[in-house]
Amino acid sequence: GPYFYIGGSNGAGLVSIYCQSRGWQRIYDNRREDYALKWCEIKCRETYYHFKEGDQLLYQIPNNGVLTSKIGLLCCLREQEQVMKKISRSTNSNFFWMHSSRGYKVYGGLFLSYLLEKSLIFQRFSTCISFSHRFLKMEEFFPESFRLDLKDERNAFFELHKEEQIWICKPSCSNQGRGICLLKNAAAVNTLQAELRGTEEYLHSKRVPYKAPRARIVQRYIHQPLLLEGKKFDVRSYLLIACTAPYVLFFGQGYVRLTCVDYDAASDDLTVHLTNQHMQKKNSLYSQLKDETVWRMENFNSYVNEKFRKNNGLPKDWVFTVFTV
Structure with a gap:
């Protein structure tokens, strides 16, 4: 051993x-x-x-599907927002102190909806202290989303969709870009709608016990994203919760992932739209540009210092002092 x-x-x-x-x-x-x-x-x-x-x-982690699936994350964020809205209307506070036998504990954001039963929230708060921090609304950081496994939500999406809009459809429990598609026109949306309707009719005709359509979500596509050297990018950071009593957290700043080619909203090539490495390997230029598709955070920090610091009034080393803190 x-x-x-x-x-x-x-x-x-x-x-x-x-x-x-x-x-x-x-x-x-x-x-x-x-x-x-x-x-x-x-x-x-x-x-x-x-x-x-x-x-x-x-x-x-037991029950980790709550946060590691797309539908699970969506439901958690929705629940959090509902709880925070109720509390905000009552106290105008984003963070709360709770009395306990060990003194006072502070809770905020996502932890709140897990640690407290909604029916007990208002009964158990003994002291509330207002802070100047504004409660961040879900619509400000999370694109409009609909669950396709729920009839009411998928019907709402099909009624809402308009020809000029772009949406992205994702399986709830998948990775490496598998099963993702762009809905860029009415024909694509109609095909998806027919597929879902056909599945329901087939199950009904075979007298199969009710089974919801395959768990997927559709989200309004951010067709004008922030670009890095003309390419789409994302940041993969790591947070390890080593202990919860007391809280011991380890944070890794991670790295930046970029696409091989410049962004083009009109492109049907998924390697233009999805930044993960598994998808980028499908691009014919990947073998030549592999090293350029992953940046260390030090490189990203130097780039921001050089390109954006002065014009945007950012502090020096903004990536390390603000963005990843």
């Missing part, structure tokens, strides 16, 4: 290389309980019955 077990393939190569470099030995029996690290995908569900806190690491 120490021993480590890997279930599934997501990140398996990186984990295995690191553990072996530390002298750890890989085991292949999922039933063994003497592991130091167990790395499992959601589909390889694990229990905590024999988990030894403080001695073992288990990469899986």
Whole structure:
């Protein structure tokens, strides 16, 4: 030992290389309980019955589908906004102090909807302190979204859609860009609507017990995104919650991911619209431009200092002092 077990393939190569470099030995029996690290995908569900806190690491959070699926995240954000609106109307405060036997604890944002039953929120607040921070509305940071597995929401989307709009359709539980498509015109939307209707009619004709259409969401596409050197990009950062009592957090600034080619809203090539590496590998230019599709945060910081700092009145090293703090 120490021993480590890997279930599934997501990140398996990186984990295995690191553990072996530390002298750890890989085991292949999922039933063994003497592991130091167990790395499992959601589909390889694990229990905590024999988990030894403080001695073992288990990469899986119970009920993690709540935040790791697109529909789960959407529902959490909607619930959070509803709760915060109720509290905001009552107190005009975004952060709250709660009395407990250990003193006062501060809660805010997403934690609130999980830690408190909505019916008890107003009963259990003993002290509320207003802050000047404005509550960020969901519409300000999250594109308009509809669930296609719910009849009312998908009907609302089909009624709302207009010819000149672009929408993006995504499976709820998938990765690497699989199953994503752009809805750029009425024909594409009509095809999607017919597909969903056909599935429902087939299940009904076969007298199959009711089953909702495949879980997908549609979101209003941001067709004029912020670009980096003319290309779409995103930032992948890492946050590890190592302990919750007390809170111990580790943050990794991560890196920037860019597309191979310049952005063109009219393009039907998904490698123009999706920034993940699995999708970029499908572009014919990837082998030539691979190193340019990933930037270290130091490079991104230098770029912002040079291109935007003076004209936009940004502080020096804005990426490290504001953006990733």
